[in-house]
Amino acid sequence: MSAIAFPAPDPKILDKRDQIIAGLAALVPPECLVVSEDERRAFETDALTAYRRLPLAVVLPRSTEETSNVMAYLHKQGVKVVPRGAGTSLSGGAIPQEDAVVIGVSKMSKILDVDYADRIARVQAGVTNLGISDAVAADGFFYAPDPSSQLACTIAGNIGMNSGGAHCLKYGVTTNNVLGVKMVLVDGTIVEIGGDWLDAAGYDFLGLITGSEGQLGVITEATVRLLRQAEGARPVLFGFETPESAAACVSDIIGHGIIPVAIEFMDKIAIEICEAFAHAGYPLDAGALLIVEVEGSDEEMETQLKKIVAIAQKNGVKTVRESQSAMEAARIWKGRKSAFGATGRVADYICMDGTVPTSQLCHVLDETYKIVERYGLRVANVFHAGDGNMHPLIMYNVNDPAEQEKAEKAGEDVLKLCVDVGGCLTGEHGVGIEKRDLMPRQFSAADLAQQMRVRAAFDDQWLLNPAKVFPLEGRAA
Amino acid sequence: MTHQPATESDFCAIVADARAKKTPLAIEGGGTRAGLGRPTQTAETLSTRGLNGVVFYEPAEMVICARAGTPLADIEALLVERKQILPFEPPDHRRLYGSSGAPTIGAVAACNLSGARRISAGAARDSLIGVRFVNGAGEAIKSGGRVMKNVTGLDLVKLSAGAHGTLGVLTEVTFKLLPTPETSATLVIKGLDDARAVEALAQALGSPFEVSGAAHLPPGAGGAEARTLLRIENFEASVAYRIAELRKLVGGDVTLDDSASRALWRDVGECAFFAAPDARAVWRVSTAPSRAPDLVRLVQRNGAVAHFYDWGGGLVWLAVDAAGDAREKDVRAAVATCGGHATLVRAPDEVRARVDVFQPLAAPLMKLTRDVKASFDPDGVLNPGRMYAGV
Ligand SMILES: Cc1cc2nc3c(=O)[nH]c(=O)nc-3n(C[C@H](O)[C@H](O)[C@H](O)COP(=O)(O)OP(=O)(O)OC[C@H]3O[C@@H](n4cnc5c(N)ncnc54)[C@H](O)[C@@H]3O)c2cc1C
Numbered sequence: 004m005s006a007i008a009f010p011a012p013d014p015k016i017l018d019k020r021d022q023i024i025a026g027l028a029a030l031v032p033p034e035c036l037v038v039s040e041d042e043r044r045a046f047e048t049d050a051l052t053a054y055r056r057l058p059l060a061v062v063l064p065r066s067t068e069e070t071s072n073v074m075a076y077l078h079k080q081g082v083k084v085v086p087r088g089a090g091t092s093l094s095g096g097a098i099p100q101e102d103a104v105v106i107g108v109s110k111m112s113k114i115l116d117v118d119y120a121d122r123i124a125r126v127q128a129g130v131t132n133l134g135i136s137d138a139v140a141a142d143g144f145f146y147a148p149d150p151s152s153q154l155a156c157t158i159a160g161n162i163g164m165n166s167g168g169a170h171c172l173k174y175g176v177t178t179n180n181v182l183g184v185k186m187v188l189v190d191g192t193i194v195e196i197g198g199d200w201l202d203a204a205g206y207d208f209l210g211l212i213t214g215s216e217g218q219l220g221v222i223t224e225a226t227v228r229l230l231r232q233a234e235g236a237r238p239v240l241f242g243f244e245t246p247e248s249a250a251a252c253v254s255d256i257i258g259h260g261i262i263p264v265a266i267e268f269m270d271k272i273a274i275e276i277c278e279a280f281a282h283a284g285y286p287l288d289a290g291a292l293l294i295v296e297v298e299g300s301d302e303e304m305e306t307q308l309k310k311i312v313a314i315a316q317k318n319g320v321k322t323v324r325e326s327q328s329a330m331e332a333a334r335i336w337k338g339r340k341s342a343f344g345a346t347g348r349v350a351d352y353i354c355m356d357g358t359v360p361t362s363q364l365c366h367v368l369d370e371t372y373k374i375v376e377r378y379g380l381r382v383a384n385v386f387h388a389g390d391g392n393m394h395p396l397i398m399y400n401v402n403d404p405a406e407q408e409k410a411e412k413a414g415e416d417v418l419k420l421c422v423d424v425g426g427c428l429t430g431e432h433g434v435g436i437e438k439r440d441l442m443p444r445q446f447s448a449a450d451l452a453q454q455m456r457v458r459a460a461f462d463d464q465w466l467l468n469p470a471k472v473f474p475l476e477g478r479a480a
Numbered sequence: 481m482t483h484q485p486a487t488e489s490d491f492c493a494i495v496a497d498a499r500a501k502k503t504p505l506a507i508e509g510g511g512t513r514a515g516l517g518r519p520t521q522t523a524e525t526l527s528t529r530g531l532n533g534v535v536f537y538e539p540a541e542m543v544i545c546a547r548a549g550t551p552l553a554d555i556e557a558l559l560v561e562r563k564q565i566l567p568f569e570p571p572d573h574r575r576l577y578g579s580s581g582a583p584t585i586g587a588v589a590a591c592n593l594s595g596a597r598r599i600s601a602g603a604a605r606d607s608l609i610g611v612r613f614v615n616g617a618g619e620a621i622k623s624g625g626r627v628m629k630n631v632t633g634l635d636l637v638k639l640s641a642g643a644h645g646t647l648g649v650l651t652e653v654t655f656k657l658l659p660t661p662e663t664s665a666t667l668v669i670k671g672l673d674d675a676r677a678v679e680a681l682a683q684a685l686g687s688p689f690e691v692s693g694a695a696h697l698p699p700g701a702g703g704a705e706a707r708t709l710l711r712i713e714n715f716e717a718s719v720a721y722r723i724a725e726l727r728k729l730v731g732g733d734v735t736l737d738d739s740a741s742r743a744l745w746r747d748v749g750e751c752a753f754f755a756a757p758d759a760r761a762v763w764r765v766s767t768a769p770s771r772a773p774d775l776v777r778l779v780q781r782n783g784a785v786a787h788f789y790d791w792g793g794g795l796v797w798l799a800v801d802a803a804g805d806a807r808e809k810d811v812r813a814a815v816a817t818c819g820g821h822a823t824l825v826r827a828p829d830e831v832r833a834r835v836d837v838f839q840p841l842a843a844p845l846m847k848l849t850r851d852v853k854a855s856f857d858p859d860g861v862l863n864p865g866r867m868y869a870g871v
Contacts, residue, residue, distance in 0.1 A: 194848070200821075201766055205868075206642070207605060207643075211638055211639050231685075231687060360627060362538065362540060362541055390629050391629070392628070434631075446622070447622070454633050456855035
């Protein structure tokens with residue numbers, strides 16, 4: 004039934020599974036090696052739960068050196084490797100295959116060093132995104148990229164996917180906030196790229212690795228930038244009659260030279276779903292809402308908000324709710340941050356992630372409704388409007404194969420549209436297996452071949468997370 | 481011989497031809513930074529100057545796309561009209577090199593050139609969201625696009641930034657923009673020594689006031705007295721408020737208004753304190769700010785050094801006697817102790833032919849560098865040896 008193909012497992016590897024496991028057992032203690040079928044189940048999928056494959060085995064190394072030993076061994080054996088953080092990928096980036104060993108970073112989760120003078124943290128790759136911010140919050144600092152999954156997802160996965168978040172409009176995504184990594188190459192070689200200074204030497208391998216979806220090596224350590232928290236932050240909630248007026252307001256705010264920290268968009272269905280779940284006090288009569296957050300001193304925020312509210316009024320805003328307290332601010336955000344979870348309680352969904360030029364937001368939103376309706380399904384839209392990164396959540400029933408296929412087809416149509424209006428297939432969730440076969444829509448054969456040659460410079464036998472990102476057909480040898 | 485084609489397809493043909501003839505090409509934009517990098521031995525030059533003009537500019541989306549040979553000045557003139565800027569404050573190094581000509585937008589990308597605002601708005605590579613380039617096989621390749629967030633496929637945009645034309649000839653670059661800050665001001669603290677200055681910069685950068693320029697000019701760098709600079713760019717009321725808060729935090733003697741502030745930061749970005757005809761060799765070192773004063777001290781132990789700091793201390797500019805190895809051994813040893821990397825950005829050709837201009841890489845990274853170069857430019861046609869011998 005699955006629409007997305009996996010490469011056929013290599014029988015030679017499957018046949019020598021016992022031998023491979025014995026080899027791994029000689030390198031790591033039993034608590035770092037997952038062999039039984041029951042326990043391997045926990046690693047068979049990620050947040051793209053419609054697809055799953057049991058890995059050959061799972062190794063959870065405790066250090067860079069241990070990772071290196073394991074990688075060197077697997078390389079000699081010709082065994083494929085799927086690096087894994089917390090397994091929250093929405094594109095199937097961390098889904099294993101039967102002839103691959105998963106290398107997970109969950110036992111490397113220490114914060115190694117925090118330096119406020121240089122404003123950096125050096126962490127093991129398995130530390131969670133929120134774990135970093137939590138460790139420095141009391142001192143007034145934070146790590147900027149804030150994916151909604153930040154409680155669970157790891158810095159390794161963030162680097163793997165070049166993850167973003169609601170506050171990226173101002174602070175950038177992962178690639179703008181990572182200064183260094185320690186990484187184990189496919190043959191076990193340990194490399195250090197960058198450090199605790201700005202701009203690494205030589206070719207920008209840091210930039211290349213960020214967003215490479217586990218195809219270039221296994222990251223074991225990272226040095227990230229810390230930023231000082233703003234004096235204060237205040238979200239305001241705007242309810243609009245139509246998505247068009249909300250989108251026009253977004254363009255208008257930016258057109259006035261104001262870059263808020265965040266501009267989040269929710270459509271009517273998303274409002275209903277989130278309100279029922281979070282009781283955030285969202286206006287149920289609105290056709291769309293925006294959450295706009297500003298930062299600074301009280302006075303600065305007031306001045307900025309005054310300007311923004313005036314712009315919203317010019318664009319026909321119906322409801323304006325300014326937060327008067329930290330509690331109210333938290334409530335405004337609560338609905339947005341729980342959007343995926345709340346939708347998951349109503350239905351199964353696939354989350355699209357195309358980015359479009361902001362001038363195309365309305366058009367793409369409109370067309371998205373039409374596309375999804377054509378397939379007889381429902382869609383909720385919550386997204387980062389300031390940077391045009393859309394997240395239509397297409398709802399379906401995972402136990403109905405026909406409906407799953409419809410949902411995937413609808414998603415495909417939406418993504419093609421994003422590319423056709425000048426955007427891209429994925430803004431922050433990655434290609435994974437999900438969008439792999441759509442890559443030729445965005446890239447020419449020569450573009451893809453160039454990317455694949457770069458990939459091969461790191462991994463000439465395609466052993467690292469090989470089922471992802473590039474269409475299975477036509478791969479460069 | 482210099483080729484100056486006007487279309488991407490002509491670029492493809494010329495590169496393919498050069499590959500067939502095994503004639504390496506020097507890639508040139510405005511030629512204002514011909515003195516950057518290792519001297520290359522190429523019989524032919526491929527200039528991007530014929531590829532001129534803005535492809536599109538969408539102020540409402542804060543994005544601009546231009547052909548690689550477009551003069552930076554043309555782009556900036558266009559942006560001024562709509563009150564927007566290239567976030568990373570690209571520096572103009574004509575004064576440093578004593579060169580003429582017009583710096584091009586393509587070279588800004590290819591050299592990943594960022595000015596003082598690097599610390600708050602990111603480097604050139606952070607604002608670069610899309611490229612088109614011609615690889616060493618003469619194929620036109622694109623990566624990235626025109627949207628702010630894009631993780632589709634491997635990020636060859638980042639790889640192109642700072643590759644100095646050794647991986648591909650950039651033909652088109654797309655940058656994201658920011659609104660021009662309403663105004664700016666710079667707080668000047670006088671008389672601090674290096675260590676105390678870098679501490680003050682760190683304190684200010686660790687404050688919530690969004691410092692967008694943090695430099696320290698020791699005596700001799702543009703004045704007799706040491707000056708520690710902290711810039712705020714924002715709405716008028718915020719600038720006043722934040723400068724006042726910074727003053728409470730770290731002290732401060734004078735506040736420069738918008739125009740004085742702009743002039744001084746231009747000098748910092750353009751490295752005016754070492755401007756030609758000053759013939760000393762100039763090193764640019766990236767390191768952790770807290771270790772920067774130590775790094776300078778280590779180099780000073782073996783001979784005279786003029787220096788100043790940008791990026792909160794994390795960017796150190798050193799001017800040394802250009803004779804011999806231009807103090808390469810001292811600089812590399814100091815970098816080995818303190819961490820970071822050093823580039824010899826100005827020195828006579830024969831010195832740059834002799835010493836490593838870019839930071840030597842650890843063996844596994846050097847191997848990756850060669851393999852990646854080969855994946856773009858299998859026969860070494862594009863700017864061969866400009867960064868590393870054989871690359
Ligand atoms: C409810 C929900 C909300 C989300 N919200 C956001 C959001 O707001 N913004 C956003 O960008 N994403 C979001 N995501 C997607 C996901 O959380 C991110 O992609 C996240 O970075 C994945 O981290 P992870 O630790 O779970 O990595 P995994 O899912 O385990 O892996 C992600 C990718 O990284 C690779 N990888 C993992 N570890 C390593 C390593 N050590 N070395 C090299 N490669 C490695 C994997 O092979 C895989 O390709 C959301 C997901 C969910 C389920």
